[in-house]
Amino acid sequence: MMRHTNVARLAALSLLCLAMLLPARAFAFVKGVETFDLANGMQVVVIPDHRAPVVTHMVWYRVGAADEPTGQAGIAHFLEHLMFKGTRANPNGTFSKYVASVGGEENAFTSSDYTAYYQRVAKEHLADMMRLEADRMENLVLTREVVDPERDVIIEERKSRIDNSPDAQMSEALSAVLWFEHPYGRPVIGWLNEMEQLTLEDAISYYDRYYTPNNAILIVAGDVTTDEVRTLAEQTYGKLARRAEPPARVRPEEPVHRTARMVRLASPLVTQASLVRSYVVPSYTTARKRGVGSDSAALDLFAELAFGGSTSALYQKLVVDEKIAVSLGGYYRGTALDDGEMMIYATPAPGVSLETLEATIDRELAAFLDADIDAATLERVKRSVLASAIYAQDSQQRLARVFGSTLTTGGTVEDVQAWPDHIRAVTAEEVLRAGRKYLDTNRSATGYLVPQAQAPRS
């Protein structure tokens, strides 16, 4: 199928990371972003972009893998697959064939916090996209004939994406030990043993509970006006009934973490040892809830300054000066309904052990947090972060994703628009304070991925 599904956790993380780097306020057309609700509770966001006669049409559901019932890991992503199976009016493949026939592209993706569907088409096809997407929000046909073979498809997908990939296995295990109680510790694609048990009834129950207009957000970016979108939305989505009142998104909270955790994975598929470290840190949403909203913008800049690129402090020290690592990077995953993560990854130079690499990273992180950040460096990094956000706006789809991921994780259109100002306002002292506050190894998990030959702990 032409459809690609981003379910691997790392893929989702990268995407979220990109998303965070996309502000909105800097551009004329982003200034025109408007949002309103339909009578049935569906939120609509319109992002005008008149550079070309195309539109990006997205529907986001406020539900993801972290909302799954216990024991049904994978149902969110399973339903994403099933949404392509057709309705009575538009049976198997009609929607996708239509998109292809007009030269459009489509995709869908599931993360821990949301599930989304989109098409990019010439503007004259927008009405049809809305009609077809609204149809499958209410009329999806779920039968054993549809569900049973698709279960095999997601199981096969898991086998090829995770079970044959040491990187993906490491990512999965790292999340599992990083989060003790929160479902962010579960892989978005699901655990194999639970995927095998997913039933038709599970799928129907999940669809009926979450795929209702009052749990959805329509985002249209492109060559349209708010009035055009409003009219079309009322004719399509506006006709759908509220099928359910989705429950409050209250997930188990993490207990206080007091231990540094570690995962070691040895595999013959690994040719180059590598290290990854993840810390639980506040997301944009949880920082705001706890009254420390500025910590998240500070963490954005901390990540950039410490290990975000080739000019970052740790890259300069470990890769350029000491040549202990051949690569090193990291980022802040701040777009999440619950807490976020700070990730660091590195590959040692030949002859350097992961233990030495890890100790050096810890030493240099401590040194970074003990030193000052000079004003010129901070300004350069702020400009760089804002500039990459500006360049990224060139993609209609990415911009739409910024709004979708923010709105499904507790943020607002205004939050997206205010992000550049928050970045500009951060002081060097705030960056260091946030780093010292959250980059405690007792809040972290570290993964060692090693070739099988050097694997045994004995």
Next chain:
Amino acid sequence: MMRHTNVARLAALSLLCLAMLLPARAFAFVKGVETFDLANGMQVVVIPDHRAPVVTHMVWYRVGAADEPTGQAGIAHFLEHLMFKGTRANPNGTFSKYVASVGGEENAFTSSDYTAYYQRVAKEHLADMMRLEADRMENLVLTREVVDPERDVIIEERKSRIDNSPDAQMSEALSAVLWFEHPYGRPVIGWLNEMEQLTLEDAISYYDRYYTPNNAILIVAGDVTTDEVRTLAEQTYGKLARRAEPPARVRPEEPVHRTARMVRLASPLVTQASLVRSYVVPSYTTARKRGVGSDSAALDLFAELAFGGSTSALYQKLVVDEKIAVSLGGYYRGTALDDGEMMIYATPAPGVSLETLEATIDRELAAFLDADIDAATLERVKRSVLASAIYAQDSQQRLARVFGSTLTTGGTVEDVQAWPDHIRAVTAEEVLRAGRKYLDTNRSATGYLVPQAQAPRS
């Protein structure tokens, strides 16, 4: 209070471990064990022991911390506390005062799989124990006045038992990374943040769902006959209504583990570094369900042969010969409704790092599994395991616990009675095969407890 509550996970494990070493069949009085059900579904087990005119009276509920609703970690143990708060007929403290006034002792304990209450009294008080225990099974008074202050008590208990104890914190973190999905990864006492949220309504709902005679087992050991117990039970417990049908005890299953996990805890309270390793292995119950029932008896003997005492292979090598460790031990926790654990713990000799100790343990475990077990050694260990079980029978309470823990974790009276025969039947080849099959570091988590001074990973 005179009541002691065994909630710390390690304590529960030791207890379970002891329980496993107690067979029943070897003793005259154990031959007379009888079991029957009351009309309301309550199971009764009578263990005659006429050495002295005393009885041990226990009620076991088939519910424990692993049955708790998500987000309510600690409710099982909280309810154990609340059960001492009194009923309308026997308000605050009446039951405990009565036990004390007749020179008896009482206790209660919560584990992942069960919750139990017991009293040991002179036989003439048995009828009153049954009357009072039956009363609180149905008539417990749960009000805000009772629940709110007791929540503070369990929170204080957690603080003193776990939060001030690096050993307990390590045990907690080790379980959390060993089990990805299964609630055995949660501490029996609960996570502080969830304990703080437990409400009166949670307690009532839990009590009404699980504290019903059809979910309970009465065990009476002592100077009684089955007929006496039957008559008294029908007059007390037999009058209770089934208040609920407890749900099937289906917990999330573990995904396949592919990574060796590790936890490091540094604390100024630690004066001596130590190491603990735990593997997920089948329990008696899951081995039987999977058609590999003999694996569990083999694991019992494996634990004894490899690291169970001062004559074990690893103790001889690491403590006696190489003097790398000053202590070393381990055991098999086989009594569990879901999978069990194989535990190893060791303390390094001065100047030996935990890394060296761990590598040596792995090397010697591999050597043990590669070598043969000579027939004389196997016979000696079998005799020793059976003998300690025989000695342990001297305690009426321990014997009653063997039956209670077995019956609440999927076993039967016959399983207890057949255990010595299963031990006798195990071959050397079966011991080694079980060890090779299950002692894979990818199924394990290892904990390093280190003094703060040598703690930082940098």
